[in-house]
Structures are given as structure tokens and as C-alpha cells.
Amino acid sequence: MSAPAPAPGSESLLPAVAVITWTEDDKACSARWRSERGAQPPKRVVLADDTLAADAAYRLACEGTALLWRGDFQNARQLLQALARRVDKPAKPARRKTVQTPDSDDAGASAAAPADAFHRHRQAQAQRARVLGMVLVQLDAGYGIALRRAPDVRQACTEAWGAPEPDAGDAVVSLREVLGLIGAHEWRKKGVEVAALGEPPGNRIHPHYGVFSPVRGEYVSLVAQMPLPPTGESPFTAFDIGTGTGVLAAVLTRRGIHRVVATDQDPRxxxxxxxxxxxxxLQATVELLQTDLFPEGRASLVVCNPPWLPARPGSPIEGAIYDEGSQMLLGFLKGLAPHLLPGGEGWLILSDLAEHLGLRTRAWLLAAIDETGLKVLGRADTKPNHPKVLDETDPLHRARAAEITSLWRLAPAP
Incomplete structure (x- = not known):
């Protein structure tokens, strides 16, 4: 059921939340708008059901018209898949004459600069998200979906958003986001096996919605294998900066470190x-603290795995991937020395993917380390083995295939 629009003059009594409006049965209707991407509610909304053809839906979505679904839930999923196929269909290259000259470089002419390819890829991904985000579903106050063959998403929504507020009323959210909630709920139940944590079943990390999953196990293995600095501190203390799922704090504890302080800004x-x-x-060994980067005090070891790409996040949920202006990386480097005990080390976990994409250079990184009063004690490298390394259809395949993940051992320069 759709919610009627508030009576004139009652708007001041409502909380300052985003609202989406539409017309149904000749009545003005509205509901709260939810978007993890931070997208604004669409201005044009039409009702849609199983009779809507995919081509017509695609045209409306590209024009910025949202489709509030009133048909069968599984048919809405199929429509979303059809829209994705249309968005992902390669554009036909424009025909043009080429003039060969003796100085022409065929390889250079055919291959775009890596940074350009990266930015075009991100633009395409943003456009894809906008188009696919135009299929909407309505949730009641208890996170139920009143559509035929709709799954029970109440637990998935509660895990991501907290317990429903009985007086909050209905909400509208993109179907794509609802499917993301369902997928995150399944990952949370199943967990991710982390070899560095030992043998199953006690080696699983269960990611929550909105928290980066440790599917890139190569960087976890680096932390598990690197010898600890022999500071003589007892009990040995380590800081895990930007702990996320807590996987590195868990690995450090399993290595026998008696005290770990794990920090993060994100309550999730x-x-x-x-x-x-x-x-x-392991909860007795690890202290969790909500703060920006470092806790108070000093440690024998400070570990940080910042987002690897220096670009602006397209949504709040991308904050674990993109570090605009390398802010977290630079913050770690600038604040490391005062938080290390004599003989202590900072372990920076960083991929060189940004270098292969032309977003950052190795010279820039080394200069940043030097300018913050640090020196490099050593480095351990490993090759990633995730599926995208082998996917030649990935627009960023060349950079991914060359990628190296490193653990940089840092200490204050004399």
C-alpha cells in the first residue's frame, strides 16, 4: 500500500529526512527515501508492473524516470537483469578514416592512457548504478515487501539499518540495493575463509553490510608471515588502524600478541x-576504539591497510576502496613515528594498482615516506590471485595483471 502525502501544514512536524513522492490512484503519495549510495530521490516516478517491456523500462531509466514496482518481485529481478545487459552492451565504435604516418605509434594510438581508462571505467560504473537504481520497491515500517513472490528481507534490512522504527512509516529503496542487502546477509551467515587464521571452522570472518570483506587474502598472509619487531616490550602491543572486519587484529592475536588496539571511524x-x-x-585480547587513525599511546607494531586507490568515493560505501587525496595514507605516515616504541615498526599494506593506473607514482610514495620522517626497513611483495587478475574483458585488466601487493616495514628515520 502506498502512503498518503502529509496534510498541508504538517510537514514541520516530520523529521528532516529525504522523501520520495508519486501519484497512485489519483492520490499524491510519499514515503521515506533510503539510499546507501547517497543518491537523491528521483524527481520523476511512475508505477510499473509485469506488463512493462525491458526496452521501455531502459528508456525511462536512462531519462531519469524511476519505476516504482507494483508487479511480481521475481519479474522485477528479471527486469533488472535485462537492464544490466543493455547497460553493459558494448557501444559500436565510430567509423573513421585513419592516416598512417611514418612516425605513428600503433600501440600508443590504440591503447588509452591508464588513468583515462580508469576514469572512463568509473564514469561508466556510475552511469550503470544510476540506471539500475531506477527500479524501486516499497518497504513497510517493519521492512516487509508487499509484492508477489517477494522474499523475507526483514533480517537483512535489520542487520544493515538497525531495528525498524514502528512510527517511521513506509520507505522506498532501489531494488538493486535490496538485492545487495540480501547478498550481504548471506555473506554474513556464511563468512569468508581466511587461511592465515588457521584451520576451519575457526578461520572464518563474517563481513557485515557496508564493511569491506577480506576476500583479498594475499595481504592478510603478509601480516601473518612477517617477523615481529624485537622491541622487548612485555606485553607486546600492536595497533590495527582502520580495522574493518577485524581480520588483521585477529591475525595478530593468533600470532601471540597479548594486546591489540583496533581502531575505526565507522560504527558498522x-x-x-x-x-x-x-x-x-579473541575479544579479551583486542580493544576496539572509535577514533580517527591512532589511539593514545605507543606500540611495538602499528599496522594499517588504507584504501588503495587515491580517488573520490562515488558513495559512502566505497570509502573502503577509494582514499581521496591519499588522506588516510598520508595521515598514517604523518602520525606513525610518535606512536612507535623504540625499535617498533609500522606495517603499511598497499597495492601498487594505483601506480599501474597512473593515479600515483612510486616516487610520490617514497617521497611521502621520506617527508614524514620515516625510513623503509624492508618490503615483502606478493601477487594477488583474485578472479579479476585473469579476466581479460575487465577494462582495467592490464593494470590488475601487473599488480603487486606489498607490506612496507617503516620506522622513524634517525
Whole structure:
């Protein structure tokens, strides 16, 4: 059922939340608008059901018209898949005459600069998200979906958004986001096996919605294998900066470190880390703290795995991937020395993907380390083995195939 629009003059009594409006049965209707991407509610909304053809839906979505679904839920999923096929269909290259000259470089002419390819890829991904985000569904106050063959998404929504507020009324959200909630719920139940944590079943990390999953196991293995700095501190203390799921804090604890302080700014991440550490029975060793980068005090070891790409996040949920202006990386480097005990080390986990994409150079990184009063003690490298490394259809395949993940051992320069 759609919610009627508020009576004139009552708007001041409502909380300052985003609202989406539409017309149904000749009545003005409205509901709260939810978007993890931070998207504004669409201005044009039409009702849609199983009779809507995919081509017509695609045209409306590209024009910025949202489709509030009133048909069968599974048919809406199929429509979303049809829209995705249309968005992903390669554009036909324009025909043009080429003039060969003795100085022409065929390889250079045919291959775009890596940074240009990256920015075009991100633009395409943003456009894809906008188009696919135009298929909407309505949730009641308890996160139920009143559509035929709709799944029960109440638990998935509660995990991501918290317990429903009985007086909050209905909400409208993109179908793509609802499917993301369902997928995150399944990942949370199943967990991700992390070899560095030992043998199953006690080696699983359960990511929460909105928290980056440790599917890139190569960087976890680097932390598990690198010898600890022999500071003589007892009990040995380590800081895990930007803990996320808590996987690195768990690995450090399993290595025998007696005290780990794990920090993060995101309440979702801290809740996720708390859950994982409790599952692994490590909660007594790890202190969780909501703060920007460093806790108070000094440690023998400070570990940080910042987002690897220096670009602006397209949505809040992309904050674990993109670090605009390398802010977290630079913040870690600038603040490291005062938080290390004599003989202590900072371990920076960083991929060189940004270098292969032309977003950052190795010279820039080395200069940043030098300018913050640090020196490089050593480095351990490993090759990633995730599926995109082998996917030649990926627009960024060349950069991904050359990628190296490194653990940089840093210490204050004399």
C-alpha cells in the first residue's frame, strides 16, 4: 500500500529526512527515501508492473524516470537483469578514416592512457548504478515487501539499518540495493575463509553490510608471515588502524600478541569487528576504539591497510576502496613515528594498482615516506590471485595483471 502525502501544514512536524513522492490512484503519495549510495530521490516516478517491456523500462531509466514496482518481485529481478545487459552492451565504435604516418605509434594510438581508462571505467560504473537504481520497491515500517513472490528481507534490512522504527512509516529503496542487502546477509551467515587464521571452522570472518570483506587474502598472509619487531616490550602491543572486519587484529592475536588496539571511524566496522572477535573468542585480547587513525599511546607494531586507490568515493560505501587525496595514507605516515616504541615498526599494506593506473607514482610514495620522517626497513611483495587478475574483458585488466601487493616495514628515520 502506498502512503498518503502529509496534510498541508504538517510537514514541520516530520523529521528532516529525504522523501520520495508519486501519484497512485489519483492520490499524491510519499514515503521515506533510503539510499546507501547517497543518491537523491528521483524527481520523476511512475508505477510499473509485469506488463512493462525491458526496452521501455531502459528508456525511462536512462531519462531519469524511476519505476516504482507494483508487479511480481521475481519479474522485477528479471527486469533488472535485462537492464544490466543493455547497460553493459558494448557501444559500436565510430567509423573513421585513419592516416598512417611514418612516425605513428600503433600501440600508443590504440591503447588509452591508464588513468583515462580508469576514469572512463568509473564514469561508466556510475552511469550503470544510476540506471539500475531506477527500479524501486516499497518497504513497510517493519521492512516487509508487499509484492508477489517477494522474499523475507526483514533480517537483512535489520542487520544493515538497525531495528525498524514502528512510527517511521513506509520507505522506498532501489531494488538493486535490496538485492545487495540480501547478498550481504548471506555473506554474513556464511563468512569468508581466511587461511592465515588457521584451520576451519575457526578461520572464518563474517563481513557485515557496508564493511569491506577480506576476500583479498594475499595481504592478510603478509601480516601473518612477517617477523615481529624485537622491541622487548612485555606485553607486546600492536595497533590495527582502520580495522574493518577485524581480520588483521585477529591475525595478530593468533600470532601471540597479548594486546591489540583496533581502531575505526565507522560504527558498522566496529560492530562487525566485535562480532568476529567474539566468534573467534579473541575479544579479551583486542580493544576496539572509535577514533580517527591512532589511539593514545605507543606500540611495538602499528599496522594499517588504507584504501588503495587515491580517488573520490562515488558513495559512502566505497570509502573502503577509494582514499581521496591519499588522506588516510598520508595521515598514517604523518602520525606513525610518535606512536612507535623504540625499535617498533609500522606495517603499511598497499597495492601498487594505483601506480599501474597512473593515479600515483612510486616516487610520490617514497617521497611521502621520506617527508614524514620515516625510513623503509624492508618490503615483502606478493601477487594477488583474485578472479579479476585473469579476466581479460575487465577494462582495467592490464593494470590488475601487473599488480603487486606489498607490506612496507617503516620506522622513524634517525
Amino acid at each position: 566496522a566496529l560492530a562487525c569487528a566485535k562480532d568476529n572477535l567474539a566468534r573467534l573468542k
